[in-house]
Amino acid sequence: MVLLRAIRKFPCYVDFCLEGIFCEKLLxxxxKNGINIMFPKKSGYVMHGSVLASDYKKLRIIVRRLGLKMRIEKKRGIYFTLKKHRNKIGLAAGAAFAAIFVLFLNLFVWEINISGNREVSNEEIIASLERSGLKIGTLRKSHDAREIEWNVLNDNKKIAWATVNIQGCCANVIVTETKKETEMKYDDDKPVNIIAAKYGVIRKMDVFDGQGVAKVGDAVMKGDLLVSAVFEDRHGKLTLKHSRARVMAETDYKITVEFPLKQIIETTGESKKTVKEIVVLGNRIPIGSARGCEGLPAKKEEKELYFLWIRLPIKEICTEYLSVKQNTITYTAEQAKDGAFQLLEEREQEEMKGMEIISRKINEEIASGKYILTATYDCVMDIAEEQDILSDIPWENTDNIS
Amino acid sequence: MKDRKKINVAKELEIPQGIAKGYFMEIHSGKEVVLNGQCDVLVLEDSVLKIKIDEHGITFHGRGLCIDLYNADGIIISGDICTVELD
Structure with missing residues (x-):
C-alpha cells in the first residue's frame, strides 16, 4: 500500500476540500463517472481528498450538481512545480547547462578497469595503454579498440591475448597472460656440437640427440668435442642434428667473496616532506613543491575519491619523501668472517644448483680493507656447452619431434 | 430479468448461490476489507463506514477507517475493523 500511495503521488494531482452534509454522495x-478520488477522509461536514489534475474539471461539474462546495487546497506534481518556477530563467538555464555538461562529459573515458592479469602489473598495462593513446580524460570515440589491443600485445610479451571494450565512459581491458614454456621444448633451429665447457673427468653421459664422441672415464680439456652433431646412419649417410646431452664430469669450481670491514649503510628515517598531487581529467595538478627532495627515496600513495559510492574521475597522489641517514659500520675480523661465510653460502645456493660437491677448500685473507674468502670445490657438474657449426651437410630439424 | 434467469440456470446446474450473481468480500486480519462488486458509499467517517451493494447495506465499525481504492470493480477499506453488520 505504501508503494501504491507513492506511485499515486507521482503524477500531477489536486488536493481538495469539500463542504456539505452528504459529501459521500460525491464518491x-x-x-460512476470514472473519476478516482484518492484517500477520501471525512470529519464532520468536511471531506478531504485528492484527484488527478486532469479529472478535476469533471469533478467540479458533479460537485455543482450535488450542491456542494469545493475548493483547492494544494496542487502537487512536476507540472505545477515547473509552472511555479516558469519565470526563473536562471533555474532553466542551470538545468540546461547541467544537462549539456553531463552529455559533454559522457564523451570521455573516465575509468579503466583491468582484469585477468597476475604477473603483469596494472601499471605496466596502463603505461602500454597510454602509449596507445588510451588514458583517462581522452575522447572515447577517438580510440580504435583493435589497434590498442594489438599495441598491448606487442608491448608486453607476457600477454598472450588482450581485449579492450569501451562501454560508456568505462574502458574494460581483459588480458590473458602467457604460460611459461616447458623445459623440454628445445631450440632446434640450428645444428650444434656439444663441447666441454671445463676440463674434467667424465663420470656420466646422457646423450639425447647427436653422436657421442667422448666416453665415461675420459679426461677432457676445455673445448674438447663431447657429442658430435654429425650423425651417420647405417647406410653411411651423414646428417646434422641439434645435439643435446648432459655430461657430468668431475672438475673444480671456484667462488670468491669479499666482505668490506668498513661499510656505509644508508637507512631511511623519518619523512622529510609530503607533496600532494591531484589528478583531474587525466591532468596532474601539484599542490606544493618537491624542491630539495630530488633523489630521495619516496613512498607513493594513490587515493581515489568517491561521492557516496560513485567513483569520481579525481585522484589524490600523496608522495612522502624520506630522509636518508648514512651509517658507517666497522666490523671486526670475526664479524667479517661470519658475513663472508653467509655470502658464500648464498653464492653456493645460487650458482651450484644441481652440482655434487665432493670436497671444499677455503682460503681466508684480509687485504685492502676486505675479508676475502676463496672457496675451491672438487665437484661433479654438467660441463656440456653448445657450439654452433657451419657445414654444407643437410641437417635434420627435429622441431616437430620435440 | 436477466439476473433472475441467471439464478434459475445456476439452480438447475446446482451451482452454489451467489456465484452467478452477487458480491465477494474478503477480510484480511481485521485490517483490510476487499469487496468485489459495484457499491455506493453511504457514510464515511473515521469510526463508521457504510456501503450499499446489491440491495444490502454493510456497515463497518472500527478505528481509522479509510478508503484505499474505490472504483466500479470494488472497494478496498483499511483500518482497525471491529464489527461488520449486514442489513
Missing part, C-alpha cells in the same frame, strides 16, 4: 457519483 459514488465520481466512481
Amino acid at each position: 459514488t457519483y465520481a466512481m
Whole structure:
C-alpha cells in the first residue's frame, strides 16, 4: 500500500476540500463517472481528498450538481512545480547547462578497469595503454579498440591475448597472460656440437640427440668435442642434428667473496616532506613543491575519491619523501668472517644448483680493507656447452619431434 | 430479468448461490476489507463506514477507517475493523 500511495503521488494531482452534509454522495457519483478520488477522509461536514489534475474539471461539474462546495487546497506534481518556477530563467538555464555538461562529459573515458592479469602489473598495462593513446580524460570515440589491443600485445610479451571494450565512459581491458614454456621444448633451429665447457673427468653421459664422441672415464680439456652433431646412419649417410646431452664430469669450481670491514649503510628515517598531487581529467595538478627532495627515496600513495559510492574521475597522489641517514659500520675480523661465510653460502645456493660437491677448500685473507674468502670445490657438474657449426651437410630439424 | 434467469440456470446446474450473481468480500486480519462488486458509499467517517451493494447495506465499525481504492470493480477499506453488520 505504501508503494501504491507513492506511485499515486507521482503524477500531477489536486488536493481538495469539500463542504456539505452528504459529501459521500460525491464518491459514488465520481466512481460512476470514472473519476478516482484518492484517500477520501471525512470529519464532520468536511471531506478531504485528492484527484488527478486532469479529472478535476469533471469533478467540479458533479460537485455543482450535488450542491456542494469545493475548493483547492494544494496542487502537487512536476507540472505545477515547473509552472511555479516558469519565470526563473536562471533555474532553466542551470538545468540546461547541467544537462549539456553531463552529455559533454559522457564523451570521455573516465575509468579503466583491468582484469585477468597476475604477473603483469596494472601499471605496466596502463603505461602500454597510454602509449596507445588510451588514458583517462581522452575522447572515447577517438580510440580504435583493435589497434590498442594489438599495441598491448606487442608491448608486453607476457600477454598472450588482450581485449579492450569501451562501454560508456568505462574502458574494460581483459588480458590473458602467457604460460611459461616447458623445459623440454628445445631450440632446434640450428645444428650444434656439444663441447666441454671445463676440463674434467667424465663420470656420466646422457646423450639425447647427436653422436657421442667422448666416453665415461675420459679426461677432457676445455673445448674438447663431447657429442658430435654429425650423425651417420647405417647406410653411411651423414646428417646434422641439434645435439643435446648432459655430461657430468668431475672438475673444480671456484667462488670468491669479499666482505668490506668498513661499510656505509644508508637507512631511511623519518619523512622529510609530503607533496600532494591531484589528478583531474587525466591532468596532474601539484599542490606544493618537491624542491630539495630530488633523489630521495619516496613512498607513493594513490587515493581515489568517491561521492557516496560513485567513483569520481579525481585522484589524490600523496608522495612522502624520506630522509636518508648514512651509517658507517666497522666490523671486526670475526664479524667479517661470519658475513663472508653467509655470502658464500648464498653464492653456493645460487650458482651450484644441481652440482655434487665432493670436497671444499677455503682460503681466508684480509687485504685492502676486505675479508676475502676463496672457496675451491672438487665437484661433479654438467660441463656440456653448445657450439654452433657451419657445414654444407643437410641437417635434420627435429622441431616437430620435440 | 436477466439476473433472475441467471439464478434459475445456476439452480438447475446446482451451482452454489451467489456465484452467478452477487458480491465477494474478503477480510484480511481485521485490517483490510476487499469487496468485489459495484457499491455506493453511504457514510464515511473515521469510526463508521457504510456501503450499499446489491440491495444490502454493510456497515463497518472500527478505528481509522479509510478508503484505499474505490472504483466500479470494488472497494478496498483499511483500518482497525471491529464489527461488520449486514442489513
